[in-house]
Amino acid sequence: MSDDALLVAFANGDASAGRELTHQLAPKLFSYASRVLGDRAEAEDVVQDCMLRLWRIAPEWRAGEAKVSTWCYRVVVNLCTDRIRKRRPSVSLDAVAEPKADILGAVEQMTEAARVEALQNALSVLPDRQRQAVVLRHLEGLSNPEIAGIMDITTEAVESLTARGKRTLSAALSGRKAELGYEDE
Amino acid sequence: MSDPTPKQDDGLEILFQAARLQPPEPDADFMARLSADAEAAAPRHEWRVRSHKRPHGIMERLGGWLAATGLAATTAAGIWIGFVMPDIVNSLPIVGDASDSFALSEFLPAADLTALALLEIDG
Numbered sequence: 001m002s003d004d005a006l007l008v009a010f011a012n013g014d015a016s017a018g019r020e021l022t023h024q025l026a027p028k029l030f031s032y033a034s035r036v037l038g039d040r041a042e043a044e045d046v047v048q049d050c051m052l053r054l055w056r057i058a059p060e061w062r063a064g065e066a067k068v069s070t071w072c073y074r075v076v077v078n079l080c081t082d083r084i085r086k087r088r089p090s091v092s093l094d095a096v097a098e099p100k101a102d103i104l105g106a107v108e109q110m111t112e113a114a115r116v117e118a119l120q121n122a123l124s125v126l127p128d129r130q131r132q133a134v135v136l137r138h139l140e141g142l143s144n145p146e147i148a149g150i151m152d153i154t155t156e157a158v159e160s161l162t163a164r165g166k167r168t169l170s171a172a173l174s175g176r177k178a179e180l181g182y183e184d185e
Numbered sequence: 186m187s188d189p190t191p192k193q194d195d196g197l198e199i200l201f202q203a204a205r206l207q208p209p210e211p212d213a214d215f216m217a218r219l220s221a222d223a224e225a226a227a228p229r230h231e232w233r234v235r236s237h238k239r240p241h242g243i244m245e246r247l248g249g250w251l252a253a254t255g256l257a258a259t260t261a262a263g264i265w266i267g268f269v270m271p272d273i274v275n276s277l278p279i280v281g282d283a284s285d286s287f288a289l290s291e292f293l294p295a296a297d298l299t300a301l302a303l304l305e306i307d308g
Contacts, residue, residue, distance in 0.1 A: 010227060018223030026219050027211055034209035044215050051219055055226035115203035122200075138201045139208075166197055173196070 130165035
């Protein structure tokens with residue numbers, strides 16, 4: 001059953017449809033929130049808040065007008081943005097080093113777990129919007145038009161954010177040579 | 186800031202792929218909490234089934250105490266009027282002579298009057 005149909009069934013009093021929808025959506029939303037916030041407990045709070053909002057609007061949901069997953073991602077993106085803004089000022093692009101070294105050689109030497117950790121650490125220094133766009137595009141596997149709908153920007157703006165995000169990531173990883181296990185060539 | 190070299194892009198793609206294969210997964214307790222939230226938030230539709238049980242006892246058959254009291258009061262008033270003013274009761278056309286069919290026909294609906302007229306023509 002589609003997300004849309006499950007939400008309509010839930011609004012008609014079918015609690016099991018709500019549980020099924022939870023199992024379809026929550027893991028994806030949690031994955032995104034964890035990567036963007038870098039904190040599991042905060043990610044849980046955000047996802048729980050999002051799901052409660054979804055249940056509240058369920059009776060007014062108009063089937064076919066929007067994707068439930070897009071609506072949820074949008075709520076989670078906004079909730080994550082609010083939390084990041086309260087937490088610390090965003091990192092200026094100027095503060096990130098130029099990518100000088102070739103990170104490929106170093107990355108190839110790393111274990112899978114080390115790669116995941118290195119990427120998570122590098123993501124944490126990205127400006128908020130770049131981090132959101134990179135995670136949605138390259139880790140959650142969403143299309144650029146979908147991301148544009150979620151972030152309320154144009155597709156071109158998504159492309160720009162992800163390109164800049166990747167440059168910043170390369171720079172951040174280059175600046176962590178010791179962590180990646182290599183020295184300047 | 187310059188664009189990443191192809192090697193840097195490849196390096197990033199390896200990291201992305203590793204991260205995609207190991208997504209942060211919610212633990213079972215958290216999923217159970219979310220399911221409980223969904224259960225609690227599900228709209229309740231209370232379908233109240235009306236009782237169609239048959240009335241028992243004389244009071245229920247009369248429509249309850251209020252209706253029975255009204256009926257008793259009306260009956261008592263009728264009997265009292267019959268005793269005190271018997272002339273008024275006797276002069277009512279509805280209780281007059283059985284041959285006064287014209288008086289009864291005045292209480293019939295229009296359609297029945299037409300049927301009655303046809304019967305009289307046939308007769």
